[in-house]
Amino acid sequence: MNKTKAIILLFLGVMIINTGCESNAVRREEAFTQHTEWSEHDKKLIADSMINYGMTKEQVRAAWGQPCGECLGTKKYDSGVESWEYQTQVVFFNKEGKVTRWVER
Numbered sequence: 597m598n599k600t601k602a603i604i605l606l607f608l609g610v611m612i613i614n615t616g617c618e619s620n621a622v623r624r625e626e627a628f629t630q631h632t633e634w635s636e637h638d639k640k641l642i643a644d645s646m647i648n649y650g651m652t653k654e655q656v657r658a659a660w661g662q663p664c665g666e667c668l669g670t671k672k673y674d675s676g677v678e679s680w681e682y683q684t685q686v687v688f689f690n691k692e693g694k695v696t697r698w699v700e701r
Contacts, residue, residue, distance in 0.1 A: 620645070620661065627658035647687065651695045656680065656687055 624642055628634065631654065634642075641648055642659040651659075663680035671679045676691040687698040 623661065624658050627654065631655075647695055647698065649695055649697075653680075653689060653693050656695060660685075660687075 627642070628639055634655065638648070638651065638655060641651075642655060645659055647656050647659050660682055664682050671681075673679075677696075678689045678693075680687045680689070681701065684701055685698050686701055688696050690696050
């Protein structure tokens with residue numbers, strides 16, 4: 597393969613990766629636009645990558661992104677509790693989909 601083709605393939609690969617994954621800032625701004633009902637306090641926490649008791653799943657996703665695909669992901673328990681696993685944390689939601697707690701993995 598000549599040098600020009602290698603450079604073009606590298607460029608295309610970078611473009612595919614960059615367009616396939618959104619940044620944290622983009623994800624958060626899109627969430628803020630879609631959820632104008634969120635309080636300024638919650639928006640500040642989300643912008644700082646923080647979560648709080650009572651936050652919704654959408655707010656957690658805006659703050660921390662999708663649950664870890666390489667981990668166990670999400671689990672539902674008989675009690676109706678659901679957990680989302682992240683690289684360093686596990687978040688627990690009640691039946692209404694609100695954060696009840698989070699713990700280190």
